[in-house]
Amino acid sequence: MEKLESRSLAEQAADNIEQLIIENRWTPGEKLPNEMDMVENLGVGRGTVREAIKILESRNVVEIRRGKGTFVCDNIGKVGDPLGFRFASDKKKLAEDLSDFRAMLEPQIAEIAAQKATDKDIEELQRLCSEVEHMIINGENYSERDVEFHTKIASVTGNSVVEQIIPLIAQGVSIYVDLTNHELAGTAVITHQKVVDAIRNHDSDAAYEAMKAHMKENRENLELVKKK
Structure with missing residues:
Protein backbone atom coordinates (compact mmCIF):
# COMPACT_ATOMS: atom_id res chain seq x y z
CA MET A 1 0.00 0.00 0.00
CA GLU A 2 1.32 3.46 -0.92
CA LYS A 3 2.36 5.91 1.78
CA LEU A 4 -0.20 8.55 2.59
CA GLU A 5 0.04 12.20 1.66
CA SER A 6 0.13 14.82 4.38
CA ARG A 7 -3.40 16.10 3.59
CA SER A 8 -6.26 14.62 5.69
CA LEU A 9 -4.12 11.80 6.99
CA ALA A 10 -6.75 10.37 9.33
CA GLU A 11 -9.41 10.25 6.59
CA GLN A 12 -6.97 8.67 4.15
CA ALA A 13 -5.88 6.17 6.76
CA ALA A 14 -9.51 5.29 7.48
CA ASP A 15 -10.11 4.72 3.75
CA ASN A 16 -7.03 2.53 3.53
CA ILE A 17 -8.05 0.46 6.54
CA GLU A 18 -11.45 -0.05 4.89
CA GLN A 19 -9.62 -1.26 1.80
CA LEU A 20 -7.58 -3.66 3.92
CA ILE A 21 -10.79 -5.09 5.34
CA ILE A 22 -12.14 -5.62 1.83
CA GLU A 23 -8.91 -7.00 0.32
CA ASN A 24 -8.25 -9.37 3.22
CA ARG A 25 -11.90 -10.41 3.44
CA TRP A 26 -11.95 -9.76 7.18
CA THR A 27 -15.34 -10.92 8.41
CA PRO A 28 -17.65 -9.46 11.08
CA GLY A 29 -16.20 -10.12 14.54
CA GLU A 30 -12.66 -10.57 13.21
CA LYS A 31 -9.92 -8.68 15.02
CA LEU A 32 -7.90 -6.06 13.15
CA PRO A 33 -4.08 -5.97 13.40
CA ASN A 34 -2.75 -4.13 16.43
CA GLU A 35 -1.90 -0.44 16.41
CA MET A 36 1.81 -0.84 15.71
CA ASP A 37 1.15 -3.14 12.77
CA MET A 38 -1.23 -0.52 11.36
CA VAL A 39 1.40 2.20 11.85
CA GLU A 40 3.94 0.15 9.90
CA ASN A 41 1.45 -0.86 7.20
CA LEU A 42 0.06 2.62 6.59
CA GLY A 43 3.23 4.61 7.15
CA VAL A 44 1.63 7.07 9.58
CA GLY A 45 1.91 7.85 13.25
CA ARG A 46 0.03 6.23 16.11
CA GLY A 47 -2.13 9.32 16.61
CA THR A 48 -3.29 9.19 12.98
CA VAL A 49 -4.16 5.49 13.27
CA ARG A 50 -6.18 6.19 16.41
CA GLU A 51 -8.08 8.99 14.68
CA ALA A 52 -8.70 6.74 11.67
CA ILE A 53 -10.12 4.03 13.92
CA LYS A 54 -12.45 6.58 15.54
CA ILE A 55 -13.66 7.61 12.06
CA LEU A 56 -14.33 3.98 11.17
CA GLU A 57 -16.12 3.47 14.45
CA SER A 58 -18.45 6.38 13.60
CA ARG A 59 -19.10 4.75 10.21
CA ASN A 60 -20.05 1.50 11.96
CA VAL A 61 -17.19 -0.29 10.22
CA VAL A 62 -15.22 -1.26 13.34
CA GLU A 63 -15.99 -1.76 16.99
CA ILE A 64 -13.51 -0.93 19.76
CA ARG A 65 -13.58 -3.39 22.63
CA ARG A 66 -11.70 -1.96 25.57
CA GLY A 67 -8.77 -4.11 26.57
CA LYS A 68 -9.31 -6.50 23.66
CA GLY A 69 -8.69 -4.54 20.47
CA THR A 70 -10.54 -3.39 17.39
CA PHE A 71 -12.93 -5.69 15.54
CA VAL A 72 -14.96 -5.61 12.32
CA CYS A 73 -18.58 -4.70 13.12
CA ASP A 74 -21.28 -7.35 12.87
CA ASN A 75 -23.38 -5.17 10.55
CA ILE A 76 -20.46 -3.50 8.88
CA GLY A 77 -21.20 -0.07 7.48
CA LYS A 78 -24.87 -0.27 8.43
CA VAL A 79 -26.69 1.80 11.01
CA GLY A 80 -30.11 1.32 12.51
CA ASP A 81 -31.35 4.77 11.46
CA PRO A 82 -29.42 5.50 8.24
CA LEU A 83 -31.45 8.57 7.26
CA GLY A 84 -31.97 10.06 10.72
CA PHE A 85 -35.69 9.32 10.85
CA ARG A 86 -35.74 9.48 14.63
CA PHE A 87 -35.43 13.27 14.31
CA ALA A 88 -38.50 13.62 12.08
CA SER A 89 -41.04 15.93 13.74
CA ASP A 90 -44.14 14.52 12.01
CA LYS A 91 -44.10 10.81 12.76
CA LYS A 92 -47.46 10.16 11.11
CA LYS A 93 -46.31 11.70 7.82
CA LEU A 94 -43.07 9.73 8.04
CA ALA A 95 -45.01 6.51 8.69
CA GLU A 96 -47.19 7.18 5.64
CA ASP A 97 -44.19 7.92 3.43
CA LEU A 98 -42.37 4.81 4.59
CA SER A 99 -45.52 2.77 4.05
CA ASP A 100 -45.77 4.05 0.48
CA PHE A 101 -42.08 3.34 -0.06
CA ARG A 102 -42.48 -0.21 1.21
CA ALA A 103 -45.52 -0.72 -1.03
CA MET A 104 -43.34 0.10 -4.04
CA ALA A 110 -41.80 -11.23 -1.85
CA GLU A 111 -42.16 -12.27 -5.51
CA ILE A 112 -38.43 -12.91 -5.81
CA ALA A 113 -38.30 -14.60 -2.39
CA ALA A 114 -40.92 -17.09 -3.60
CA GLN A 115 -38.59 -18.07 -6.43
CA LYS A 116 -35.46 -18.44 -4.31
CA ALA A 117 -36.58 -19.62 -0.86
CA THR A 118 -35.06 -22.85 0.40
CA ASP A 119 -36.79 -25.25 2.77
CA LYS A 120 -34.72 -23.77 5.59
CA ASP A 121 -35.78 -20.23 4.64
CA ILE A 122 -39.44 -21.26 4.62
CA GLU A 123 -39.09 -22.95 7.99
CA GLU A 124 -37.59 -19.75 9.45
CA LEU A 125 -40.31 -17.58 7.91
CA GLN A 126 -43.02 -19.80 9.35
CA ARG A 127 -41.39 -19.64 12.78
CA LEU A 128 -41.29 -15.85 12.69
CA CYS A 129 -44.83 -15.65 11.35
CA SER A 130 -46.10 -17.89 14.16
CA GLU A 131 -44.22 -15.92 16.80
CA VAL A 132 -45.71 -12.63 15.55
CA GLU A 133 -49.16 -14.21 15.68
CA HIS A 134 -48.60 -15.46 19.24
CA MET A 135 -47.41 -12.04 20.39
CA ILE A 136 -50.32 -10.21 18.75
CA ILE A 137 -52.86 -12.57 20.30
CA ASN A 138 -51.27 -12.08 23.72
CA GLY A 139 -51.08 -8.29 23.39
CA GLU A 140 -47.28 -8.30 23.43
CA ASN A 141 -44.97 -5.89 21.64
CA TYR A 142 -44.37 -7.69 18.35
CA SER A 143 -42.42 -4.93 16.60
CA GLU A 144 -38.98 -6.56 16.78
CA ARG A 145 -40.25 -9.92 15.57
CA ASP A 146 -42.23 -8.26 12.77
CA VAL A 147 -39.04 -6.53 11.65
CA GLU A 148 -37.28 -9.91 11.61
CA PHE A 149 -40.07 -11.37 9.48
CA HIS A 150 -39.83 -8.70 6.77
CA THR A 151 -36.03 -8.64 7.00
CA LYS A 152 -35.90 -12.39 6.40
CA ILE A 153 -38.05 -12.11 3.28
CA ALA A 154 -35.73 -9.43 1.92
CA SER A 155 -32.61 -11.46 2.68
CA VAL A 156 -34.03 -14.51 0.88
CA THR A 157 -33.79 -12.61 -2.42
CA GLY A 158 -30.01 -12.86 -2.22
CA ASN A 159 -29.83 -9.38 -3.73
CA SER A 160 -27.04 -7.34 -2.13
CA VAL A 161 -28.76 -4.03 -2.93
CA VAL A 162 -32.03 -5.16 -1.38
CA GLU A 163 -30.11 -6.12 1.74
CA GLN A 164 -28.81 -2.55 1.97
CA ILE A 165 -32.34 -1.12 2.19
CA ILE A 166 -33.40 -3.50 4.95
CA PRO A 167 -32.87 -0.77 7.59
CA LEU A 168 -35.48 1.35 5.78
CA ILE A 169 -37.95 -1.52 5.83
CA ALA A 170 -37.19 -2.08 9.51
CA GLN A 171 -37.80 1.60 10.27
CA GLY A 172 -41.11 1.44 8.43
CA VAL A 173 -42.27 -1.59 10.41
CA SER A 174 -41.18 -0.17 13.78
CA ILE A 175 -42.76 3.25 13.27
CA TYR A 176 -45.99 1.66 11.99
CA VAL A 177 -46.33 -0.61 15.02
CA ASP A 178 -45.53 2.22 17.43
CA LEU A 179 -48.04 4.58 15.84
CA THR A 180 -50.86 2.06 15.84
CA ASN A 181 -50.07 1.19 19.46
CA HIS A 182 -50.23 -2.49 18.48
CA GLU A 183 -53.90 -2.01 17.64
CA LEU A 184 -55.45 -3.09 14.33
CA ALA A 185 -52.90 -5.91 14.18
CA GLY A 186 -55.32 -8.83 14.02
CA THR A 187 -55.51 -9.02 10.24
CA ALA A 188 -51.71 -8.95 9.98
CA VAL A 189 -51.78 -12.53 11.26
CA ILE A 190 -53.79 -13.51 8.19
CA THR A 191 -51.82 -11.57 5.59
CA HIS A 192 -48.46 -12.65 7.02
CA GLN A 193 -49.50 -16.29 6.73
CA LYS A 194 -50.68 -15.78 3.15
CA VAL A 195 -47.25 -14.41 2.26
CA VAL A 196 -45.51 -17.39 3.85
CA ASP A 197 -47.86 -19.87 2.18
CA ALA A 198 -47.20 -18.33 -1.22
CA ILE A 199 -43.44 -18.45 -0.67
CA ARG A 200 -43.72 -22.05 0.52
CA ASN A 201 -45.53 -22.93 -2.72
CA HIS A 202 -42.97 -20.96 -4.75
CA ASP A 203 -45.91 -19.06 -6.21
CA SER A 204 -44.43 -15.70 -7.19
CA ASP A 205 -47.69 -14.12 -8.28
CA ALA A 206 -49.45 -15.11 -5.06
CA ALA A 207 -46.53 -13.84 -2.97
CA TYR A 208 -46.67 -10.52 -4.80
CA GLU A 209 -50.41 -10.17 -4.28
CA ALA A 210 -50.27 -11.26 -0.62
CA MET A 211 -47.58 -8.72 0.23
CA LYS A 212 -49.39 -6.06 -1.78
CA ALA A 213 -52.53 -6.74 0.29
CA HIS A 214 -50.48 -6.57 3.50
CA MET A 215 -49.02 -3.19 2.50
CA LYS A 216 -52.50 -1.90 1.57
CA GLU A 217 -53.84 -3.02 4.94
CA ASN A 218 -51.02 -1.22 6.76
CA ARG A 219 -51.69 1.97 4.85
CA GLU A 220 -55.40 1.81 5.63
CA ASN A 221 -54.63 1.28 9.30
CA LEU A 222 -52.46 4.39 9.29
CA GLU A 223 -55.38 6.34 7.86
CA LEU A 224 -57.55 5.11 10.75
CA VAL A 225 -54.92 6.27 13.24
CA LYS A 226 -54.76 9.62 11.47
CA LYS A 227 -58.51 10.17 12.06
CA LYS A 228 -58.25 9.57 15.82
Whole structure:
Protein backbone atom coordinates (compact mmCIF):
# COMPACT_ATOMS: atom_id res chain seq x y z
CA MET A 1 0.00 0.00 0.00
CA GLU A 2 1.32 3.46 -0.92
CA LYS A 3 2.36 5.91 1.78
CA LEU A 4 -0.20 8.55 2.59
CA GLU A 5 0.04 12.20 1.66
CA SER A 6 0.13 14.82 4.38
CA ARG A 7 -3.40 16.10 3.59
CA SER A 8 -6.26 14.62 5.69
CA LEU A 9 -4.12 11.80 6.99
CA ALA A 10 -6.75 10.37 9.33
CA GLU A 11 -9.41 10.25 6.59
CA GLN A 12 -6.97 8.67 4.15
CA ALA A 13 -5.88 6.17 6.76
CA ALA A 14 -9.51 5.29 7.48
CA ASP A 15 -10.11 4.72 3.75
CA ASN A 16 -7.03 2.53 3.53
CA ILE A 17 -8.05 0.46 6.54
CA GLU A 18 -11.45 -0.05 4.89
CA GLN A 19 -9.62 -1.26 1.80
CA LEU A 20 -7.58 -3.66 3.92
CA ILE A 21 -10.79 -5.09 5.34
CA ILE A 22 -12.14 -5.62 1.83
CA GLU A 23 -8.91 -7.00 0.32
CA ASN A 24 -8.25 -9.37 3.22
CA ARG A 25 -11.90 -10.41 3.44
CA TRP A 26 -11.95 -9.76 7.18
CA THR A 27 -15.34 -10.92 8.41
CA PRO A 28 -17.65 -9.46 11.08
CA GLY A 29 -16.20 -10.12 14.54
CA GLU A 30 -12.66 -10.57 13.21
CA LYS A 31 -9.92 -8.68 15.02
CA LEU A 32 -7.90 -6.06 13.15
CA PRO A 33 -4.08 -5.97 13.40
CA ASN A 34 -2.75 -4.13 16.43
CA GLU A 35 -1.90 -0.44 16.41
CA MET A 36 1.81 -0.84 15.71
CA ASP A 37 1.15 -3.14 12.77
CA MET A 38 -1.23 -0.52 11.36
CA VAL A 39 1.40 2.20 11.85
CA GLU A 40 3.94 0.15 9.90
CA ASN A 41 1.45 -0.86 7.20
CA LEU A 42 0.06 2.62 6.59
CA GLY A 43 3.23 4.61 7.15
CA VAL A 44 1.63 7.07 9.58
CA GLY A 45 1.91 7.85 13.25
CA ARG A 46 0.03 6.23 16.11
CA GLY A 47 -2.13 9.32 16.61
CA THR A 48 -3.29 9.19 12.98
CA VAL A 49 -4.16 5.49 13.27
CA ARG A 50 -6.18 6.19 16.41
CA GLU A 51 -8.08 8.99 14.68
CA ALA A 52 -8.70 6.74 11.67
CA ILE A 53 -10.12 4.03 13.92
CA LYS A 54 -12.45 6.58 15.54
CA ILE A 55 -13.66 7.61 12.06
CA LEU A 56 -14.33 3.98 11.17
CA GLU A 57 -16.12 3.47 14.45
CA SER A 58 -18.45 6.38 13.60
CA ARG A 59 -19.10 4.75 10.21
CA ASN A 60 -20.05 1.50 11.96
CA VAL A 61 -17.19 -0.29 10.22
CA VAL A 62 -15.22 -1.26 13.34
CA GLU A 63 -15.99 -1.76 16.99
CA ILE A 64 -13.51 -0.93 19.76
CA ARG A 65 -13.58 -3.39 22.63
CA ARG A 66 -11.70 -1.96 25.57
CA GLY A 67 -8.77 -4.11 26.57
CA LYS A 68 -9.31 -6.50 23.66
CA GLY A 69 -8.69 -4.54 20.47
CA THR A 70 -10.54 -3.39 17.39
CA PHE A 71 -12.93 -5.69 15.54
CA VAL A 72 -14.96 -5.61 12.32
CA CYS A 73 -18.58 -4.70 13.12
CA ASP A 74 -21.28 -7.35 12.87
CA ASN A 75 -23.38 -5.17 10.55
CA ILE A 76 -20.46 -3.50 8.88
CA GLY A 77 -21.20 -0.07 7.48
CA LYS A 78 -24.87 -0.27 8.43
CA VAL A 79 -26.69 1.80 11.01
CA GLY A 80 -30.11 1.32 12.51
CA ASP A 81 -31.35 4.77 11.46
CA PRO A 82 -29.42 5.50 8.24
CA LEU A 83 -31.45 8.57 7.26
CA GLY A 84 -31.97 10.06 10.72
CA PHE A 85 -35.69 9.32 10.85
CA ARG A 86 -35.74 9.48 14.63
CA PHE A 87 -35.43 13.27 14.31
CA ALA A 88 -38.50 13.62 12.08
CA SER A 89 -41.04 15.93 13.74
CA ASP A 90 -44.14 14.52 12.01
CA LYS A 91 -44.10 10.81 12.76
CA LYS A 92 -47.46 10.16 11.11
CA LYS A 93 -46.31 11.70 7.82
CA LEU A 94 -43.07 9.73 8.04
CA ALA A 95 -45.01 6.51 8.69
CA GLU A 96 -47.19 7.18 5.64
CA ASP A 97 -44.19 7.92 3.43
CA LEU A 98 -42.37 4.81 4.59
CA SER A 99 -45.52 2.77 4.05
CA ASP A 100 -45.77 4.05 0.48
CA PHE A 101 -42.08 3.34 -0.06
CA ARG A 102 -42.48 -0.21 1.21
CA ALA A 103 -45.52 -0.72 -1.03
CA MET A 104 -43.34 0.10 -4.04
CA LEU A 105 -40.75 -2.54 -3.15
CA GLU A 106 -41.93 -5.29 -0.82
CA PRO A 107 -44.40 -7.01 -3.16
CA GLN A 108 -41.58 -7.44 -5.69
CA ILE A 109 -39.27 -8.59 -2.89
CA ALA A 110 -41.80 -11.23 -1.85
CA GLU A 111 -42.16 -12.27 -5.51
CA ILE A 112 -38.43 -12.91 -5.81
CA ALA A 113 -38.30 -14.60 -2.39
CA ALA A 114 -40.92 -17.09 -3.60
CA GLN A 115 -38.59 -18.07 -6.43
CA LYS A 116 -35.46 -18.44 -4.31
CA ALA A 117 -36.58 -19.62 -0.86
CA THR A 118 -35.06 -22.85 0.40
CA ASP A 119 -36.79 -25.25 2.77
CA LYS A 120 -34.72 -23.77 5.59
CA ASP A 121 -35.78 -20.23 4.64
CA ILE A 122 -39.44 -21.26 4.62
CA GLU A 123 -39.09 -22.95 7.99
CA GLU A 124 -37.59 -19.75 9.45
CA LEU A 125 -40.31 -17.58 7.91
CA GLN A 126 -43.02 -19.80 9.35
CA ARG A 127 -41.39 -19.64 12.78
CA LEU A 128 -41.29 -15.85 12.69
CA CYS A 129 -44.83 -15.65 11.35
CA SER A 130 -46.10 -17.89 14.16
CA GLU A 131 -44.22 -15.92 16.80
CA VAL A 132 -45.71 -12.63 15.55
CA GLU A 133 -49.16 -14.21 15.68
CA HIS A 134 -48.60 -15.46 19.24
CA MET A 135 -47.41 -12.04 20.39
CA ILE A 136 -50.32 -10.21 18.75
CA ILE A 137 -52.86 -12.57 20.30
CA ASN A 138 -51.27 -12.08 23.72
CA GLY A 139 -51.08 -8.29 23.39
CA GLU A 140 -47.28 -8.30 23.43
CA ASN A 141 -44.97 -5.89 21.64
CA TYR A 142 -44.37 -7.69 18.35
CA SER A 143 -42.42 -4.93 16.60
CA GLU A 144 -38.98 -6.56 16.78
CA ARG A 145 -40.25 -9.92 15.57
CA ASP A 146 -42.23 -8.26 12.77
CA VAL A 147 -39.04 -6.53 11.65
CA GLU A 148 -37.28 -9.91 11.61
CA PHE A 149 -40.07 -11.37 9.48
CA HIS A 150 -39.83 -8.70 6.77
CA THR A 151 -36.03 -8.64 7.00
CA LYS A 152 -35.90 -12.39 6.40
CA ILE A 153 -38.05 -12.11 3.28
CA ALA A 154 -35.73 -9.43 1.92
CA SER A 155 -32.61 -11.46 2.68
CA VAL A 156 -34.03 -14.51 0.88
CA THR A 157 -33.79 -12.61 -2.42
CA GLY A 158 -30.01 -12.86 -2.22
CA ASN A 159 -29.83 -9.38 -3.73
CA SER A 160 -27.04 -7.34 -2.13
CA VAL A 161 -28.76 -4.03 -2.93
CA VAL A 162 -32.03 -5.16 -1.38
CA GLU A 163 -30.11 -6.12 1.74
CA GLN A 164 -28.81 -2.55 1.97
CA ILE A 165 -32.34 -1.12 2.19
CA ILE A 166 -33.40 -3.50 4.95
CA PRO A 167 -32.87 -0.77 7.59
CA LEU A 168 -35.48 1.35 5.78
CA ILE A 169 -37.95 -1.52 5.83
CA ALA A 170 -37.19 -2.08 9.51
CA GLN A 171 -37.80 1.60 10.27
CA GLY A 172 -41.11 1.44 8.43
CA VAL A 173 -42.27 -1.59 10.41
CA SER A 174 -41.18 -0.17 13.78
CA ILE A 175 -42.76 3.25 13.27
CA TYR A 176 -45.99 1.66 11.99
CA VAL A 177 -46.33 -0.61 15.02
CA ASP A 178 -45.53 2.22 17.43
CA LEU A 179 -48.04 4.58 15.84
CA THR A 180 -50.86 2.06 15.84
CA ASN A 181 -50.07 1.19 19.46
CA HIS A 182 -50.23 -2.49 18.48
CA GLU A 183 -53.90 -2.01 17.64
CA LEU A 184 -55.45 -3.09 14.33
CA ALA A 185 -52.90 -5.91 14.18
CA GLY A 186 -55.32 -8.83 14.02
CA THR A 187 -55.51 -9.02 10.24
CA ALA A 188 -51.71 -8.95 9.98
CA VAL A 189 -51.78 -12.53 11.26
CA ILE A 190 -53.79 -13.51 8.19
CA THR A 191 -51.82 -11.57 5.59
CA HIS A 192 -48.46 -12.65 7.02
CA GLN A 193 -49.50 -16.29 6.73
CA LYS A 194 -50.68 -15.78 3.15
CA VAL A 195 -47.25 -14.41 2.26
CA VAL A 196 -45.51 -17.39 3.85
CA ASP A 197 -47.86 -19.87 2.18
CA ALA A 198 -47.20 -18.33 -1.22
CA ILE A 199 -43.44 -18.45 -0.67
CA ARG A 200 -43.72 -22.05 0.52
CA ASN A 201 -45.53 -22.93 -2.72
CA HIS A 202 -42.97 -20.96 -4.75
CA ASP A 203 -45.91 -19.06 -6.21
CA SER A 204 -44.43 -15.70 -7.19
CA ASP A 205 -47.69 -14.12 -8.28
CA ALA A 206 -49.45 -15.11 -5.06
CA ALA A 207 -46.53 -13.84 -2.97
CA TYR A 208 -46.67 -10.52 -4.80
CA GLU A 209 -50.41 -10.17 -4.28
CA ALA A 210 -50.27 -11.26 -0.62
CA MET A 211 -47.58 -8.72 0.23
CA LYS A 212 -49.39 -6.06 -1.78
CA ALA A 213 -52.53 -6.74 0.29
CA HIS A 214 -50.48 -6.57 3.50
CA MET A 215 -49.02 -3.19 2.50
CA LYS A 216 -52.50 -1.90 1.57
CA GLU A 217 -53.84 -3.02 4.94
CA ASN A 218 -51.02 -1.22 6.76
CA ARG A 219 -51.69 1.97 4.85
CA GLU A 220 -55.40 1.81 5.63
CA ASN A 221 -54.63 1.28 9.30
CA LEU A 222 -52.46 4.39 9.29
CA GLU A 223 -55.38 6.34 7.86
CA LEU A 224 -57.55 5.11 10.75
CA VAL A 225 -54.92 6.27 13.24
CA LYS A 226 -54.76 9.62 11.47
CA LYS A 227 -58.51 10.17 12.06
CA LYS A 228 -58.25 9.57 15.82
